[in-house]
Amino acid sequence: MNRIDLAGRTAIVTGAVKGIGRAITAHLQAAGAQVIAWDIDADGLAAMADTVAGHAVVDIADGGQVRAAVETAVNAHGRLDILINNAGIVGPPTAALAYPEDAWRQVVDIDLTGTFICCQAVAPQMVAAGYGRIVNIASIAGKEGTPMLAAYSAAKAGVIAFTKVLGRELAETGVIANCVAPAAIETDMAHNQDPEVLRLMIEKNPMKRLGTVDEVARMTAWLASADCSFSTGAVFDLSGGRAGH
Numbered sequence: 001m002n003r004i005d006l007a008g009r010t011a012i013v014t015g016a017v018k019g020i021g022r023a024i025t026a027h028l029q030a031a032g033a034q035v036i037a038w039d040i041d042a043d044g045l046a047a048m049a050d051t052v053a054g055h056a057v058v059d060i061a062d063g064g065q066v067r068a069a070v071e072t073a074v075n076a077h078g079r080l081d082i083l084i085n086n087a088g089i090v091g092p093p094t095a096a097l098a099y100p101e102d103a104w105r106q107v108v109d110i111d112l113t114g115t116f117i118c119c120q121a122v123a124p125q126m127v128a129a130g131y132g133r134i135v136n137i138a139s140i141a142g143k144e145g146t147p148m149l150a151a152y153s154a155a156k157a158g159v160i161a162f163t164k165v166l167g168r169e170l171a172e173t174g175v176i177a178n179c180v181a182p183a184a185i186e187t188d189m190a191h192n193q194d195p196e197v198l199r200l201m202i203e204k205n206p207m208k209r210l211g212t213v214d215e216v217a218r219m220t221a222w223l224a225s226a227d228c229s230f231s232t233g234a235v236f237d238l239s240g241g242r243a244g245h
């Protein structure tokens with residue numbers, strides 16, 4: 001059987017407390033990786049503290065917090081092989097022309113700038129070691145543009161473009177960076193959306209269902225492994241056949 005082997009690897013997973021990040025954490029651990037969980041949810045982190053190799057309360061949009069947490073992780077583990085940029089928010093479902101500027105800035109700050117900050121803080125350790133795997137969790141919204149989710153769609157399109165740049169800039173270093181673009185996945189984030197938006201997402205899906213967190217985690221674990229070796233700056237669909245490009 002072809003199994004993903006992450007034995008001896010150290011991974012940071014952002015937004016690890018619940019949803020997709022929680023499932024990714026479990027799959028990386030099952031493959032043998034030591035996972036350091038980052039999240040803004042201090043209580044959630046405390047509740048899972050015994051199950052992970054390390055944890056830190058980190059707001060990914062805050063460069064100072066991210067850099068301090070990277071230093072702590074490097075001091076504790078000596079190496080960082082894998083970075084999964086998963087933390088994100090959707091923002092209020094609002095028509096683009098009425099979209100509040102402060103909500104726009106918050107979504108872009110966390111989803112796009114936070115991903116950039118974490119990559120910039122972690123990748124230099126990987127480049128120095130000559131090995132690294134970065135997986136950014138984007139969204140099909142970043143390819144299609146989801147009505148009522150202007151800031152989220154724009155931020156995730158930014159994550160896709162940034163991953164392409166990072167992958168190409170680091171292509172000769174041994175560090176590869178890819179992103180995944182899931183359609184609606186069965187998590188709190190999906191269920192907290194406007195029910196009509198969610199109904200349309202399921203209706204638009206050729207498989208007529210939501211994806212599961214395990215489906216995202218399985219692809220992410222492969223992208224985080226040495227088995228993924230000739231792909232970088234790429235976008236991997238998880239859309240039940242919905243994505244046409």
Ligand SMILES: NC(=O)c1ccc[n+]([C@@H]2O[C@H](COP(=O)([O-])OP(=O)(O)OC[C@H]3O[C@@H](n4cnc5c(N)ncnc54)[C@H](O)[C@@H]3O)[C@@H](O)[C@H]2O)c1
Nearest residue numbers: 015017018019020039040059060087088139184185187189
């Ligand atoms: N659920 C979906 O349908 C879906 C579809 C496509 C893409 N995604 C993406 O997958 C990722 C995870 O989504 P989810 O559905 O599991 O979300 P979720 O809301 O269930 O979990 C997100 C986690 O991120 C944490 N977080 C939020 N802001 C943070 C910050 N500033 N710093 C650190 N941690 C922070 C939260 O505390 C939470 O634990 C997101 O990037 C999301 O955009 C989700």
